[in-house]
Amino acid sequence: xxxERLESWxxxxxxxxxxxxxVAAFYVLIYVLFPPLFDGFWGATCGTFDTWLxxxxxxxxxxxxxxxxxxxxxxxxxxxxxxxxxxxxxALAHMAFGGVxxxxxxxxxxxSLDYPLLFALVAATLAALCMQYIAIRTDGYADIPIAVMLTxxxxxxxxxxxxxxxxxxxxxxxxFGDILFVPFENVQLMVGLTMLVIGTVALTHKQLLFITFDxxxxxxARINVRFYDTLLIVLTALVVVAAMQILGAILVAGMLVxxxxxxxxxxxxxxxxxxLSVVFGQVAVFGGIFLSYQWDVATGAxxxxxxxxLYLWSVIV
Amino acid sequence: MSSxxxxxxxxxxxxDRPVVEDVSLSIEKGEFLGLIGPNGSGKTTxxxxxxxxxxxxxxxxxxxxxxxxxxxxxxxxGYVSQQSSEADSxxxxxxxxxxEMGRYPHAGLRRLNDDDHRVVDDALEQVGIxxxxxxxxxxxxxxxxxxxxxxxxxxxxxxxxxLDEPTVGVDADSVDQFYDLLTxxxxxxxxxxxxxxxxxxxxxxADTMACLDCELYEHCExxxxxxxxxxxxxxxxxxxxxxADHSSAEYAxxx
Numbered sequence: 001x002x003x004e005r006l007e008s009w010x011x012x013x014x015x016x017x018x019x020x021x022x023v024a025a026f027y028v029l030i031y032v033l034f035p036p037l038f039d040g041f042w043g044a045t046c047g048t049f050d051t052w053l054x055x056x057x058x059x060x061x062x063x064x065x066x067x068x069x070x071x072x073x074x075x076x077x078x079x080x081x082x083x084x085x086x087x088x089x090x091a092l093a094h095m096a097f098g099g100v101x102x103x104x105x106x107x108x109x110x111x112s113l114d115y116p117l118l119f120a121l122v123a124a125t126l127a128a129l130c131m132q133y134i135a136i137r138t139d140g141y142a143d144i145p146i147a148v149m150l151t152x153x154x155x156x157x158x159x160x161x162x163x164x165x166x167x168x169x170x171x172x173x174x175x176f177g178d179i180l181f182v183p184f185e186n187v188q189l190m191v192g193l194t195m196l197v198i199g200t201v202a203l204t205h206k207q208l209l210f211i212t213f214d215x216x217x218x219x220x221a222r223i224n225v226r227f228y229d230t231l232l233i234v235l236t237a238l239v240v241v242a243a244m245q246i247l248g249a250i251l252v253a254g255m256l257v258x259x260x261x262x263x264x265x266x267x268x269x270x271x272x273x274x275x276l277s278v279v280f281g282q283v284a285v286f287g288g289i290f291l292s293y294q295w296d297v298a299t300g301a302x303x304x305x306x307x308x309x310l311y312l313w314s315v316i317v
Numbered sequence: 318m319s320s321x322x323x324x325x326x327x328x329x330x331x332x333d334r335p336v337v338e339d340v341s342l343s344i345e346k347g348e349f350l351g352l353i354g355p356n357g358s359g360k361t362t363x364x365x366x367x368x369x370x371x372x373x374x375x376x377x378x379x380x381x382x383x384x385x386x387x388x389x390x391x392x393x394x395g396y397v398s399q400q401s402s403e404a405d406s407x408x409x410x411x412x413x414x415x416x417e418m419g420r421y422p423h424a425g426l427r428r429l430n431d432d433d434h435r436v437v438d439d440a441l442e443q444v445g446i447x448x449x450x451x452x453x454x455x456x457x458x459x460x461x462x463x464x465x466x467x468x469x470x471x472x473x474x475x476x477x478x479x480l481d482e483p484t485v486g487v488d489a490d491s492v493d494q495f496y497d498l499l500t501x502x503x504x505x506x507x508x509x510x511x512x513x514x515x516x517x518x519x520x521x522x523a524d525t526m527a528c529l530d531c532e533l534y535e536h537c538e539x540x541x542x543x544x545x546x547x548x549x550x551x552x553x554x555x556x557x558x559x560x561a562d563h564s565s566a567e568y569a570x571x572x
Contacts, residue, residue: 082407082408203426204426206418206421206424206429207421209414209418209421210418210421212408213408213410213415213418214418216370216396216398217396217418217469219370220368220369220370220391220394220396221391221392221394221421221422221473222388222389222390222391222422223391223421223422264409267409268409268410268411268451268452268453268456269409269410269411269414269451270408270409270410270411270414271414273409
């Protein structure tokens with residue numbers, strides 16, 4: 001009995017002890033290892049292909065961000081889609097847009113706080129927790145809080161923008177996404193978010209899958225369903241904020257949903273479907289960036305259109 | 318005491334409509350209990366209370382000698398519900414992946430290891446669906462699907478298997494095989510609680526029977542039970558006759 005009690009105490013303490021180690025590892029990866037890796041990789045790629053597509057610093061950063069989104073968005077999306085929560089990403093993205101607007105407003109007044117993406121992160125996470133709270137507290141249909149947040153976030157954003165003095169170009173880049181508008185520190189932020197998402201999903205995939213497939217049985221097995229629900233929705237918020245820079249608040253949900261929908265047509269296995277949806281995500285990102293460069297159209301839109309083409313192909317085949 | 322699960326003076330109501338009233342029931346290790354009762358009699362609710370999925374308004378619930386609210390060893394419980402939720406009718410999950418879920422609570426945050434996979438293989442074999450392992454769960458027949466859920470409970474190393482009308486929509490031949498499997502598991506030491514509307518089937522397979530219609534009418538060995546007249550009492554109660562008039566309303570609120 002005493003040993004059992006010791007073990008039950010030990011686990012949270014062990015987890016807490018892991019936090020500084022993980023933070024240190026993140027710091028080393030993002031600030032020490034990633035920049036030379038980034039330069040080395042794109043230097044080599046530029047040396048091999050020598051087109052503006054891979055040699056421009058703007059596109060190198062955008063490409064990297066796109067690749068990271070193509071990994072994380074379908075991974076999180078795979079659980080969401082199978083819980084019929086496909087549109088939650090859209091709601092969180094709109095709340096993140098509200099956060100960006102507030103961030104731009106505050107940043108214009110206080111230059112040291114000029115980091116709108118951080119505001120977006122806070123807004124989306126709060127919205128995620130709030131939505132979880134509403135889901136627990138009320139018996140209403142699940143799409144009601146989604147509709148409230150979707151419109152509410154946008155309303156907040158528009159209200160703040162119309163009141164303050166903001167450059168239209170900046171607002172538009174968050175609304176519609178702009179691949180040429182990704183500063184290097186945002187790429188670093190995305191590397192961090194990607195590692196966080198992949199690490200968390202790698203650890204908790206089993207619980208997330210169990211709850212997604214059979215909630216009742218997961219509760220019976222005494223898995224903490226509410227904790228993992230909250231975890232998933234917060235992860236979604238992180239992914240959405242990361243993806244917003246490329247795809248824009250309006251198109252973010254597409255990347256969470258469409259590659260997963262396409263992958264589900266091809267496989268009977270959830271695990272294989274997860275891998276396949278990441279593959280489709282990458283195809284959409286690469287194809288979208290390439291075609292937008294060829295035809296000179298908006299990148300975020302092109303990525304989503306390629307993803308939809310993949311989906312239609314998966315339905316027909 | 319060798320009681321696997323016990324409820325004492327349990328009462329449960331949805332809003333102000335009582336569903337379970339002052340029920341006491343104890344399930345012993347190795348018992349095969351058939352729980353029957355008319356539609357809307359609170360069978361499913363009682364089963365959920367027994368498993369700790371619902372909190373009773375009053376009364377005590379114990380699982381393996383521990384109060385249900387403090388019971389953490391969920392791997393000892395297996396639950397096969399009526400043809401399951403909507404999610405599994407759409408979601409791409411293989412039969413093997415479903416059974417692996419039984420190992421998840423054992424594994425916690427670590428990866429499944431060779432031992433886990435061996436247990437899963439054994440469970441597949443024991444319920445006789447090895448050849449279906451890589452099929453999508455929603456593309457196998459109803460009976461095969463329910464076998465897969467039993468295999469999941471086996472993979473979880475459950476000691477108590479609760480089944481809620483598991484054979485609704487399963488064809489007759491498969492139903493017989495399904496109950497043979499349950500008997501086999503019960504002989505191997507598994508405690509079983511079965512909710513079933515087909516009284517003939519329950520009488521044939523269960524060791525003990527209990528009849529519920531909001532309150533518990535009887536709980537004893539099958540032979541004695543059939544002679545006790547509890548069935549007639551439960552099925553002719555004022556409650557049943559009333560609900561026959563409002564059967565659609567009863568359906569809407571579930572039983």
